Amino acid sequence: MTDNHILQAAMQRFLKSIESETAEEFLELLLHLMQLVFAFDHGYRKNIEGFNASYCFRSRDKGITVSVAFADGEMEVREEEAASPNITVNFMDGRALMGFLLTPKPDILGSMLRQEVQLDGNLNYLYKFAFMAKRLQLMAMGQA
Amino acid sequence: MGNVTLPDIRLSDFTLQTLPRLAALRTRNLQAGAEVCIERARLITRYLRDLADADEPMELRYARAVGYYLANKTPLFPDDNLLAGTTTAKYFGAPVYPELTGLTIWPELDTMSSREKNPQRLSRQDADILNFEVFPYWLDRNILETTRARHGNPACMKLFERIVFFLASKAGTISHTVPCYRLALEQGTEAIIAEARRQEALCATATDEESRQKQTFYQAVQLALAGVNHYAANLSQEATRLANETADPGRRRFFEELAAISAQVPARPARTFREAVNALWLLQVAIHAESINMAISPGRLDQLLYPYYRRDIDRGTLTVEEALDLLGCLWLKLNDNTNLVPETAEELFGGAGTVPAVTLGGIDADGEDAVNDLTYLMLRVTELLKTRDPSLNARYHYDKNSETYRQRVAEVIATTKAVPAFYNDLVAIRTLENQGIATEDARDYAIIGCVELAAAGRSYDASSSIMLNLVSALELALYNGKRPVTGDEQIGPRTGDATAFRSFEEFWHAFTSQLGWLIGQAVELNEMMGKSHQERLPTPLLSALFEGPMEKGRDLIFGGARYNSSGATHIGFADTVDSLNAIEQGVFLDRKCTMAQLMQTLQHDFAGAEALHAYLVNRTPKYGTDAPIARKNARNLTAFLFDTYQAHVNYRGGRYRPAYWTMTNHAGQGRLSGALPNGRKANRVFASGITPVSQAATDLAACLNAVAELDALHLPGGVAFNLKYNAIANAEDLRTFGQAIEAYFRQGGLHIQCNIMSYETLLDAKAHPEKYPDLLVRVSGYSAYFKSLNEAMKEEIITRTAYSLTTGQSEPFPAAAQNMLPFRG
Numbered sequence: 025m026t027d028n029h030i031l032q033a034a035m036q037r038f039l040k041s042i043e044s045e046t047a048e049e050f051l052e053l054l055l056h057l058m059q060l061v062f063a064f065d066h067g068y069r070k071n072i073e074g075f076n077a078s079y080c081f082r083s084r085d086k087g088i089t090v091s092v093a094f095a096d097g098e099m100e101v102r103e104e105e106a107a108s109p110n111i112t113v114n115f116m117d118g119r120a121l122m123g124f125l126l127t128p129k130p131d132i133l134g135s136m137l138r139q140e141v142q143l144d145g146n147l148n149y150l151y152k153f154a155f156m157a158k159r160l161q162l163m164a165m166g167q168a
Numbered sequence: 169m170g171n172v173t174l175p176d177i178r179l180s181d182f183t184l185q186t187l188p189r190l191a192a193l194r195t196r197n198l199q200a201g202a203e204v205c206i207e208r209a210r211l212i213t214r215y216l217r218d219l220a221d222a223d224e225p226m227e228l229r230y231a232r233a234v235g236y237y238l239a240n241k242t243p244l245f246p247d248d249n250l251l252a253g254t255t256t257a258k259y260f261g262a263p264v265y266p267e268l269t270g271l272t273i274w275p276e277l278d279t280m281s282s283r284e285k286n287p288q289r290l291s292r293q294d295a296d297i298l299n300f301e302v303f304p305y306w307l308d309r310n311i312l313e314t315t316r317a318r319h320g321n322p323a324c325m326k327l328f329e330r331i332v333f334f335l336a337s338k339a340g341t342i343s344h345t346v347p348c349y350r351l352a353l354e355q356g357t358e359a360i361i362a363e364a365r366r367q368e369a370l371c372a373t374a375t376d377e378e379s380r381q382k383q384t385f386y387q388a389v390q391l392a393l394a395g396v397n398h399y400a401a402n403l404s405q406e407a408t409r410l411a412n413e414t415a416d417p418g419r420r421r422f423f424e425e426l427a428a429i430s431a432q433v434p435a436r437p438a439r440t441f442r443e444a445v446n447a448l449w450l451l452q453v454a455i456h457a458e459s460i461n462m463a464i465s466p467g468r469l470d471q472l473l474y475p476y477y478r479r480d481i482d483r484g485t486l487t488v489e490e491a492l493d494l495l496g497c498l499w500l501k502l503n504d505n506t507n508l509v510p511e512t513a514e515e516l517f518g519g520a521g522t523v524p525a526v527t528l529g530g531i532d533a534d535g536e537d538a539v540n541d542l543t544y545l546m547l548r549v550t551e552l553l554k555t556r557d558p559s560l561n562a563r564y565h566y567d568k569n570s571e572t573y574r575q576r577v578a579e580v581i582a583t584t585k586a587v588p589a590f591y592n593d594l595v596a597i598r599t600l601e602n603q604g605i606a607t608e609d610a611r612d613y614a615i616i617g618c619v620e621l622a623a624a625g626r627s628y629d630a631s632s633s634i635m636l637n638l639v640s641a642l643e644l645a646l647y648n649g650k651r652p653v654t655g656d657e658q659i660g661p662r663t664g665d666a667t668a669f670r671s672f673e674e675f676w677h678a679f680t681s682q683l684g685w686l687i688g689q690a691v692e693l694n695e696m697m698g699k700s701h702q703e704r705l706p707t708p709l710l711s712a713l714f715e716g717p718m719e720k721g722r723d724l725i726f727g728g729a730r731y732n733s734s735g736a737t738h739i740g741f742a743d744t745v746d747s748l749n750a751i752e753q754g755v756f757l758d759r760k761c762t763m764a765q766l767m768q769t770l771q772h773d774f775a776g777a778e779a780l781h782a783y784l785v786n787r788t789p790k791y792g793t794d795a796p797i798a799r800k801n802a803r804n805l806t807a808f809l810f811d812t813y814q815a816h817v818n819y820r821g822g823r824y825r826p827a828y829w830t831m832t833n834h835a836g837q838g839r840l841s842g843a844l845p846n847g848r849k850a851n852r853v854f855a856s857g858i859t860p861v862s863q864a865a866t867d868l869a870a871c872l873n874a875v876a877e878l879d880a881l882h883l884p885g886g887v888a889f890n891l892k893y894n895a896i897a898n899a900e901d902l903r904t905f906g907q908a909i910e911a912y913f914r915q916g917g918l919h920i921q922c923n924i925m926s927y928e929t930l931l932d933a934k935a936h937p938e939k940y941p942d943l944l945v946r947v948s949g950y951s952a953y954f955k956s957l958n959e960a961m962k963e964e965i966i967t968r969t970a971y972s973l974t975t976g977q978s979e980p981f982p983a984a985a986q987n988m989l990p991f992r993g
Contacts, residue, residue: 071300075304146308146313148271
């Protein structure tokens with residue numbers, strides 16, 4: 025498969041995840057796609073040039089714990105707690121996280137109000153992450 | 169009588185047909201879609217990131233940044249408005265303040281142009297600038313995050329971020345003030361700069377820390393004001409260029425006049441009415457270079473501008489028609505900007521303008537009638553334009569102002585259906601005096617934003633510091649420190665299992681314990697954020713336009729104003745009082761149910777408990793009636809809040825002032841709260857401001873008396889009392905309407921604002937917004953176009969009790985819309 029095919033396949037899986045009812049794999053697919061697009065798309069990679077930050081995503085049932093680090097234009101994903109993340113996102117489930125970040129529109133405030141997502145840390149880092157996620161969704165849909 | 173010489177105070181010869189410039193500008197204004205303007209954010213960020221000297225005090229750095237922005241701000245003449253200057257580089261712009269809450273739109277940069285509710289257009293190019301250049305700089309530098317970092321993500325901040333307890337507005341704004349424009353108009357900003365230079369020189373030889381700080385302040389004033397003058401000079405230059413470019417003699421004259429005016433003001437004294445109006449507008453624009461566009465209120469414009477008007481009229485160099493044209497241009501300029509709002513906030517709290525309040529009428533510093541010809545001109549302009557801003561407020565002193573004036577204000581309310589709001593001078597002045605304001609300053613009060621009282625240009629009130637949800641304290645008391653919306657988490661102190669309470673006094677004690685604790689949390693966070701503002705966002709420009717800072721050599725944010733305070737407003741007042749009433753009457757007096765039964769019923773949103781629900785809705789005492797229990801609980805709650813807040817002194821040395829206005833937060837917060845003992849169902853809106861619950865108070869006189877009898881001394885931050893009449897159909901209705909307001913004032917009422925529209929009209933406007941493109945409604949302190957409100961807020965306004973002036977009773981609510989009522993559905 026060419027790089028482009030790999031990318032397209034990842035985008036399709038990601039879009040399917042968004043459209044599905046369960047969205048269990050949402051975070052995994054989002055982060056995987058993000059890594060791919062950072063690797064292949066210079067314009068998108070510009071988002072993390074000079075950006076140093078770490079995030080921790082944790083499901084309420086502790087079934088998912090993922091840390092994401094951005095450093096020197098690279099993105100690293102680990103299935104473990106981050107040491108001192110800029111922000112920790114505790115989410116009820118994959119669907120809640122998806123609604124929080126992406127669909128049908130980024131609903132950070134609404135998700136917080138509904139107590140589906142709780143945050144601990146610098147909200148600005150989350151806003152940036154949500155922007156990158158939304159841009160990715162639009163790219164996958166051919167709208168960006 | 170004041171200075172009234174007009175042969176016809178209604179100015180009925182002047183209409184939008186005779187004022188075609190205003191008609192055309194109004195049409196364009198109403199049709200304009202909002203655009204995000206990144207100019208300020210880009211220039212301020214560029215200066216602080218690339219050009220600032222990191223070793224300089226922040227006061228100087230920020231003043232230089234503000235000056236840099238103003239000097240490089242686009243000089244724009246987007247239409248035929250007679251005034252030079254625009255708030256943003258867009259026709260109808262939403263400026264970005266990244267140092268406050270600008271970054272909340274980051275997730276929406278790609279989507280906000282196309283969102284369903286009140287979209288704000290943003291080009292891809294501008295979105296990229298925000299994403300790559302502006303926002304990254306502010307990741308760790310805005311007020312919220314610097315406060316969090318400094319205090320280690322404190323518990324009070326985490327509580328604020330749950331959103332359902334209180335809002336700490338300083339993360340997004342201080343603004344909310346009435347500057348003093350008088351000196352700048354009379355002497356020009358060059359004179360203020362010269363005075364700052366003189367004061368700086370006086371401090372130069374001293375070596376103590378206080379003198380050094382004063383020196384820095386006076387330097388900052390000069391830097392910021394130089395930016396204002398630079399902007400005006402750029403406008404003059406651009407107008408000259410446009411004049412030279414056009415072959416049309418009329419257009420050339422238009423631009424030549426603008427060039428001449430902006431060459432004169434605000435740098436030098438205003439010599440004419442037109443120069444005074446334009447100077448004021450340019451200063452208003454300039455303040456927004458430094459402070460966010462939230463409720464920067466021009467104040468008593470009929471008093472401030474009157475000497476210029478009178479002189480020009482007497483000289484024969486100004487006609488009433490020309491004055492109306494200029495005032496109309498100012499009104500429309502005040503509408504040239506809007507707030508930057510992320511989508512969820514728009515859905516929950518949207519529809520507000522920027523609420524620059526203008527205040528008219530009342531008495532002067534000597535206690536005499538201050539109404540003048542300009543008062544009536546401004547009322548006429550408001551009546552003709554019917555725009556969302558400015559938020560117009562009419563002061564009324566029933567011993568000094570004429571009945572003619574009262575009735576004219578009443579007539580404008582009848583015509584516009586919504587504005588102006590009415591204020592009781594006697595009570596407002598006494599309330600301010602009780603806060604330590606000197607009588608002559610209290611007599612010169614003006615309204616900030618929604619309804620807050622200010623000693624104009626003298627008191628820095630930060631009147632929107634805290635917005636506290638009273639229902640959250642009620643629920644914390646019911647659930648022993650927890651709330652249904654936050655689940656099993658222990659939020660507040662453990663005040664006891666409510667099912668074990670044996671008396672209402674026990675419940676009241678639990679409730680006030682929770683409330684006092686919440687207030688403590690909100691105040692603690694406000695103090696932390698106030699310190700962050702002191703460190704990061706000094707306000708030398710605003711300080712130069714105030715009484716106090718120039719004399720003390722101290723910025724407003726450090727307590728430079730003559731008077732200081734912080735405002736804390738409250739959401740859910742009537743629902744809380746009625747719930748207290750229901751518990752006292754239903755559980756402990758009538759014993760219709762136990763606390764355990766009541767709480768079980770609330771947890772099931774009254775399902776299966778229809779009889780108890782009907783009892784709670786129909787048989788328990790309601791605020792807004794003459795029921796003794798309701799009157800006592802309302803009185804006790806306002807007294808408790810007054811005593812609690814006044815015990816706190818803020819970072820500027822002023823006291824906290826409780827207030828009761830809610831903007832649209834009573835709708836948003838209502839959607840996040842469980843069922844209440846007063847019969848309100850879960851997730852339904854709360855009543856607005858200090859207004860009784862919709863449909864709870866059926867008798868108009870009793871309702872007016874109940875609100876008026878609240879001790880106004882306990883309401884120093886101001887109140888929004890929203891009253892709806894179904895119609896003012898004829899002269900008799902109008903007379904009754906005016907008399908009712910006067911009677912309410914004589915009973916002690918502080919404020920009242922009205923919507924004159926029937927249930928049927930509002931229901932039709934909700935169903936067919938295209939038929940009502942400019943239907944103006946009074947929300948809870950400010951005006952909004954009905955079409956731009958969210959659905960919950962529309963329903964709240966529809967369901968407000970509508971009274972008949974003929975019967976003095978509430979009109980029956982349409983059966984087909986019963987599900988909108990907060991205790992139905």
